[in-house]
Amino acid sequence: MSGERIAKHRAAVLRPIIDIEAKGEPISPAIGDAAWELGLAKSHVWYLYRRLKEGDARAAALVPGRRGPKPGSTRLDDGVEAIIGTTFHRYYLVRERPSFLRIVREIRAECEAKGFRPPTRKTIKARLDVMDQREVLRKRKRV
Known part of the structure; x- marks a missing residue:
């Protein structure tokens, strides 16, 4: 699956949690359900949820980044x-x-x-x- 499709799927799963939080209800069970549905650890889903909220609920905030050091970067002093x-x-x-x-x-x-x-x-x-x-x-x- 492409990064954009992954982000859209994650956003679709996590957006309803924003509505639950807006009602003042606890979101921890919903995060657990989302973790199961996405096949991710709860801690990672919490991280994605925070990114989604900070990104104005846009799927673009959830596009997976490249792991490791950035191309062209140096790790030496x-x-x-x-x-x-x-x-x-x-x-x-x-x-x-x-x-x-x-x-x-x-x-x-x-x-x-x-x-x-x-x-x-x-x-x-x-x-x-x-x-x-x-x-x-x-x-x-x-x-």
Whole structure:
């Protein structure tokens, strides 16, 4: 089911609860019934109900979001990112580049010296992979 269809179904199940609350009646049993109908935990249904109320009972407030970190976001400290960048420029973007292991060691040593938690090998490799290869070749030939 698409995200929009899921949101519309959830809204259809949860909107009557807003009317029950407006009458001053307890909504906890209705939340339990909605949890069973939607196949979700009660705590998650409470969360969806609050989102629906805050979103003026619009189904768009219930569209499921993407789980995990957002695309393009970084989880490293800015200081660590700066260390990775300067190390790449100092050691990787030169005519005779050292081994990947040497670059990893340099970055880890610099991070530990400055009190940062060093990045993993996989993280450093990912930063290398996103570098523009044309730029890398141009800088290596220029030196």
